[in-house]
Amino acid sequence: MLPVALPGWLDAVVGLLTGFGLFIGFAALVGWLIARIGGPWVDRGKAKLAREQAGAERYGWHPGTDADGQLHAAGCRIFAPDGHLRRILVGEYQGRPIRMAEFVHTTRGRYLPTTWVNHLIAIELPVRLPDLAVGPDLVIGPGPVVGDGAAVEPGMERVEVESEAFNQRFRAAGVDARYVSAVLHPRMMEWLLDRPPVNFWVSGNLLVAYAAKPWTVPQTLTVLPVLSGVADLIPPFVLADYGRQVR
Incomplete structure (x- = not known):
């Protein structure tokens, strides 16, 4: 198969979209990690606060x-x-x-x-x-x-x-x-x-x-x-x- 030469502007667009896709993927991974690690901690904090506010x-x-x-x-x-x-x-x-x-x-x-x-x-x-x-x-x-x-x-x-x-x-x-x-x-x-x-x-x-x-x-x-x-x-x-x- 013969290599296809892309126009310069198209090559730039493909590179931009690839970088944007990698950024979105990285952001999603960070969000998932925060939810997995931070979520239980936040839930425990809310539960503790609810216990300390009960019984007035x-x-x-x-x-x-x-x-x-x-x-x-x-x-x-x-x-x-x-x-x-x-x-x-x-x-x-x-x-x-x-x-x-x-x-x-x-x-x-x-x-x-x-x-x-x-x-x-x-x-x-x-x-x-x-x-x-x-x-x-x-x-x-x-x-x-x-x-x-x-x-x-x-x-x-x-x-x-x-x-x-x-x-x-x-x-x-x-x-x-x-x-x-x-x-x-x-x-x-x-x-x-x-x-x-x-x-x-x-x-x-x-x-x-x-x-x-x-x-x-x-x-x-x-x-x-x-x-x-x-x-x-x-x-x-x-x-x-x-x-x-x-x-």
């Missing part, structure tokens, strides 16, 4: 609403201004009303948007207090922040307290240094240093713990005793001098 009713936490919008407002301030709440639960802890939810927001990446699932766990205080942010992951700088940290807002400033051990482990920010120091008195700082580290924000009459991961029962059981202890240790004069009645 055993603790008296039931589906509810954020009637006054304060939990949503706290999430918008901590994570992103355009997020929304889902999986809202309400109940009581040691006689105080509590509410919790996942806070979901989306950021626009370079190629595709990314959805972030965070959670909020809040204990209600008897009065509204000025803003106060405390936590190991608090970011002193402009927001928004993706991750566990929350950027303080304009008008809030970093406050160094008298305990160097506390300053090394936590950051604190508020609208008034005297108010921050009054809340973070020695017994309060000792309590926080002896407990699992929690990021929290005083927002209105809510004492809100937050983290950049989905809500779970074990996380809530860890956080609530810390929040309750903080609420117990807020001095009465702080509630009287700085507090405003809840409407």
Whole structure:
């Protein structure tokens, strides 16, 4: 059989199609490997999360609403201004009303948007207090922040307290240094240093713990005793001098 000489343009087209076919085949192989290897890992992660989110009713936490919008407002301030709440639960802890939810927001990446699932766990205080942010992951700088940290807002400033051990482990920010120091008195700082580290924000009459991961029962059981202890240790004069009645 005589060899057939292809025109230059046709030879280029055949080469292009061959390269494209090899690329598609390679991409399909990579996708198959990811599905075979990553699929079970993702399924196990989803199953674990489902187990950790089950059983809230055993603790008296039931589906509810954020009637006054304060939990949503706290999430918008901590994570992103355009997020929304889902999986809202309400109940009581040691006689105080509590509410919790996942806070979901989306950021626009370079190629595709990314959805972030965070959670909020809040204990209600008897009065509204000025803003106060405390936590190991608090970011002193402009927001928004993706991750566990929350950027303080304009008008809030970093406050160094008298305990160097506390300053090394936590950051604190508020609208008034005297108010921050009054809340973070020695017994309060000792309590926080002896407990699992929690990021929290005083927002209105809510004492809100937050983290950049989905809500779970074990996380809530860890956080609530810390929040309750903080609420117990807020001095009465702080509630009287700085507090405003809840409407």
